[in-house]
Amino acid sequence: TVEAIEDSDAGTTQEAANLDALYEAAARVHPAFAKVLEGLESSGRVVAGRLKSRARAQQKLATEYFDREPPLARYLKDVVRGSIVVDSFELVATTVAQLDSVRVKNRFREPTFCGLRDVLVNIVVEGHVCEVQVQLRDLHRVAVETRSHKHYAFMRAYFVGNAATV
Numbered sequence: 001t002v003e004a005i006e007d008s009d010a011g012t013t014q015e016a017a018n019l020d021a022l023y024e025a026a027a028r029v030h031p032a033f034a035k036v037l038e039g040l041e042s043s044g045r046v047v048a049g050r051l052k053s054r055a056r057a058q059q060k061l062a063t064e065y066f067d068r069e070p071p072l073a074r075y076l077k078d079v080v081r082g083s084i085v086v087d088s089f090e091l092v093a094t095t096v097a098q099l100d101s102v103r104v105k106n107r108f109r110e111p112t113f114c115g116l117r118d119v120l121v122n123i124v125v126e127g128h129v130c131e132v133q134v135q136l137r138d139l140h141r142v143a144v145e146t147r148s149h150k151h152y153a154f155m156r157a158y159f160v161g162n163a164a165t166v
Helices: 019-038 054-064 089-098 137-145 148-159
Strands: 045-048 081-086 101-106 119-125 128-136
Touching (some): 019 045, 019 081
Antiparallel strands (some): 119 128
16 A cells, blocks of 8 residues: 555665766656656656756755755756656555665655645656656646646745745
């Protein structure tokens, strides 16, 4: 079940000296990442999303990683990202189990301050850490209908960071 999915972090970081190098690697790896997602045995909808915007990446560096050991760009693990939207909790767990993860964050256990629930899984593709969001279809539909991400982005901008700051 989804509750059994444990959070984990192998401490893997990017091999990037700066944001430019990170985005060069991200652009190169994105097609291979899309193939990894498409190759999963999932009955879900697979979307290899666009690269995270540079503006959001810079904001994240300034608000979440500013106190870490440089180069800060190495901590961004979601520049290359995608999602898999599935129909059941069982398929969430099955999909997560298929991924060779270096980090797992189960937001079914601890949702965002806007109520978003999913599982974030970081995988390494051609040496680059990428993020896969495994989402439950019904919750994803509600999030889209209520424009939850827009509210999340607004709150994040004003309360700097994540739920711990709200």
